[in-house]
Amino acid sequence: MATLAQETQRIASPLISIREVRKSYQLEEIQVDALRGVDLEIESGEFVALVGASGSGKSTLMNTLGCLDRPTSGSYRLAGHEIVTMNRDQRAKIRNQQIGFVFQNFNLLNRTSALENVELPLLYQQGMTRSQRRERASNLLDRVGLGDRKSHHPGQLSGGQQQRVAVARALVNEPSILLGDEPTGNLDSKTSRDVIQLFGELNERDAITIILVTHDPEVARAAKRQVVLRDGMIVCDTTNFREAFEALRINAEPVDQEDQ
Numbered sequence: 001m002a003t004l005a006q007e008t009q010r011i012a013s014p015l016i017s018i019r020e021v022r023k024s025y026q027l028e029e030i031q032v033d034a035l036r037g038v039d040l041e042i043e044s045g046e047f048v049a050l051v052g053a054s055g056s057g058k059s060t061l062m063n064t065l066g067c068l069d070r071p072t073s074g075s076y077r078l079a080g081h082e083i084v085t086m087n088r089d090q091r092a093k094i095r096n097q098q099i100g101f102v103f104q105n106f107n108l109l110n111r112t113s114a115l116e117n118v119e120l121p122l123l124y125q126q127g128m129t130r131s132q133r134r135e136r137a138s139n140l141l142d143r144v145g146l147g148d149r150k151s152h153h154p155g156q157l158s159g160g161q162q163q164r165v166a167v168a169r170a171l172v173n174e175p176s177i178l179l180g181d182e183p184t185g186n187l188d189s190k191t192s193r194d195v196i197q198l199f200g201e202l203n204e205r206d207a208i209t210i211i212l213v214t215h216d217p218e219v220a221r222a223a224k225r226q227v228v229l230r231d232g233m234i235v236c237d238t239t240n241f242r243e244a245f246e247a248l249r250i251n252a253e254p255v256d257q258e259d260q
């Protein structure tokens with residue numbers, strides 16, 4: 001049993017606290033250091049964009065945040081619980097309670113209606129009746145603006161609508177955090193803007209903590225905070241988009257500017 005002091009500290013701690021996190025992959029003789037000492041704190045209610053060049057470690061960090069993967073070393077506390085020392089089942093449990101995921105390719109079941117896709121994660125929740133599941137899923141589809149598309153299959157929906165279904169599905173277990181790895185990567189710019197707007201609303205109105213990996217400056221700009229990764233390290237952590245953009249530009253152009 002946790003003591004009162006431990007419990008008080010847990011409640012007072014930030015939603016996400018990452019300390020000195022390292023992740024290395026061993027491929028035969030070659031070791032790839034995907035994360036090389038990352039420190040990051042995210043409070044409840046933040047909207048954060050993770051940006052950086054290809055291979056900089058964004059997905060590795062996202063998979064760590066999402067409790068899908070364990071770091072090689074360091075500490076990750078989620079809602080006050082240490083994840084690094086948890087086993088697979090314990091991690092799955094806290095993931096289901098705290099986190100909803102949205103993917104670049106939507107990951108919806110094709111032969112199933114929007115409503116059934118959203119309901120699906122609830123099948124693993126005990127104690128909910130079929131009509132309660134229906135109602136929860138239906139309300140979420142209304143919430144993401146798809147009230148009139150509930151019986152459509154993914155193939156009968158536009159890309160933006162499919163991603164809205166995926167957002168509704170990610171929210172169905174009432175997570176505190178919504179994670180997305182390139183959630184607008186497969187969308188055209190107009191549709192992408194609509195989905196970004198939805199993320200903004202969920203953050204503002206529903207106080208959902210949102211963390212997105214993105215290559216799209218428009219998405220990064222919509223976030224309230226930008227975290228720039230380079231070679232497995234955070235090189236810029238700012239609420240000023242221009243600063244992040246500058247850090248990215250330096251990253252993309254390793255040539256000394258003054259020589260030109």
Ligand SMILES: Nc1ncnc2c1ncn2[C@@H]1O[C@H](COP(=O)(O)OP(=O)(O)OP(=O)(O)O)[C@@H](O)[C@H]1O
Nearest residue numbers: 025027032033034053054055056057058059060061
């Ligand atoms: N399973 C793995 N085994 C070995 N190396 C890996 C593995 N996953 C990632 N890496 C390496 O770790 C580094 C970081 O990869 P990561 O996928 O996190 O990059 P990223 O920033 O998400 O890139 P992108 O923008 O291209 O998606 C890369 O050098 C990559 O090759």
Ligand SMILES: [Mg+2]
Nearest residue numbers: 058059060181
């Ligand atoms: Mg990636």
